[in-house]
Amino acid sequence: MTVQVKICGIKTLDVALSALESGADFIGLNFSPESKRKVGLADAVSIYNELEKRNSKALSVVGLFYKNSLAEIQKTLEEIPFDFVQFVTHDETIHFDTIKKLHKKVIPQISVREKVSDKDLEKYNTELIILDSYKEGLGGGSGNVFPWENAKSVNRKYLLAGGLNPFNVREAISVLQPFGVDVASGVESSPGEKDTKLIEEFIKNAKRI
Numbered sequence: 001m002t003v004q005v006k007i008c009g010i011k012t013l014d015v016a017l018s019a020l021e022s023g024a025d026f027i028g029l030n031f032s033p034e035s036k037r038k039v040g041l042a043d044a045v046s047i048y049n050e051l052e053k054r055n056s057k058a059l060s061v062v063g064l065f066y067k068n069s070l071a072e073i074q075k076t077l078e079e080i081p082f083d084f085v086q087f088v089t090h091d092e093t094i095h096f097d098t099i100k101k102l103h104k105k106v107i108p109q110i111s112v113r114e115k116v117s118d119k120d121l122e123k124y125n126t127e128l129i130i131l132d133s134y135k136e137g138l139g140g141g142s143g144n145v146f147p148w149e150n151a152k153s154v155n156r157k158y159l160l161a162g163g164l165n166p167f168n169v170r171e172a173i174s175v176l177q178p179f180g181v182d183v184a185s186g187v188e189s190s191p192g193e194k195d196t197k198l199i200e201e202f203i204k205n206a207k208r209i
Contacts, residue, residue, distance in 0.1 A: 003173055004180030005203050006159055007187065008064065009037030010194060016047045018196040020059055022203045025180065026159075027051075027059065028086060031076055032066040036192030037184060041076060048080050062086050062107065070094060077102055086130065096124070109161070112146045117153035130182055133162030148175045166201040173206060181206050 007019040008028030019027050029044045030037040039047070048061055060083035065073050073094070077085070085103040089096060089110050100106050108124045110116075111134030121129060131154065133146040145163030157179040164172055165186030173181065185191070187198040 001179075003178070003206050004159070005206050006062065006180060006182040007184075007194075007199055007202075008062070008161075008182055009035070009184040009188075009192065010047070011037060011039045011043065011192070012194075013043075013047050013050055015194045015196060015199070016051060019199055019203075020051065020054070022196075022200040023207060024059065024199070024203060026062055026084075026182075028062045028064050028182075028184070029080075029082075030064045030066075030184075031068055031072070032064065034067050041079060044076075045079055048082075060084060064088075064109075065094070065099075066091050067093060070098065073099070073102060084128070089124075090134070100126075107159075112150050112162070115150045115153065118156050121154065121156065128157050128159060128179070130159045130161050131178075132182075148172060151176055151178075164202075166198055166205050169202060169206045170208065 004025040006026035006028060007024045009030045010016050010027050016027055029039050032038055062084045063082040064086040066088040084105045084107045086107045086109055087099045089108050106126050107128045107130055108126060109130040109132055112131050113134050131151050133144040159180040159182040160172055160176060160178040161182035164181055164183045169181055183202055187194055187202050189195040
């Protein structure tokens with residue numbers, strides 16, 4: 001199966017459409033108040049509605065929450081029927097079980113700080129997980145790569161994140177053979193600003209294997 005690609009931290013319709021046209025399988029809309037990639041709710045609704053008009057069933061829209069209040073999350077979910085909700089597991093303010101009650105399809109984002117296996121991840125009984133690098137105070141998008149060998153014992157479906165870019169994504173895939181890859185900062189011209197050429201190159205390189 002072709003590697004799935006998620007472009008995370010999209011803030012504008014133009015970039016969302018570029019990701020769609022370039023062959024992305026997932027796009028992430030980030031609502032974290034602490035992120036440079038935060039998208040406003042009205043903009044997010046417009047992006048979602050336009051993608052729905054184009055009726056691209058191949059593209060899944062993911063809502064990302066980190067350091068959001070429960071009320072914020074609930075309001076956003078009332079406005080946008082996401083395909084998945086991404087939840088940063090080291091966010092001590094909202095627990096995994098709470099998010100799971102709000103949305104049936106959750107993607108836990110797990111920071112890999114040491115070697116992990118399927119057994120270590122059993123408590124996350126979800127279709128997908130994201131394995132990401134850890135940086136204190138961030139919910140992702142650090143641009144840091146974690147040692148890929150730490151995930152070699154994970155066989156369940158996951159998206160590999162953490163410091164990926166158009167130049168290292170093929171190597172990462174060849175080392176781990178993940179179900180998919182997830183990128184934010186690696187396709188930006190400056191923090192929080194997506195570069196459509198880098199998005200196109202990232203997707204092309206990821207799907208070349």
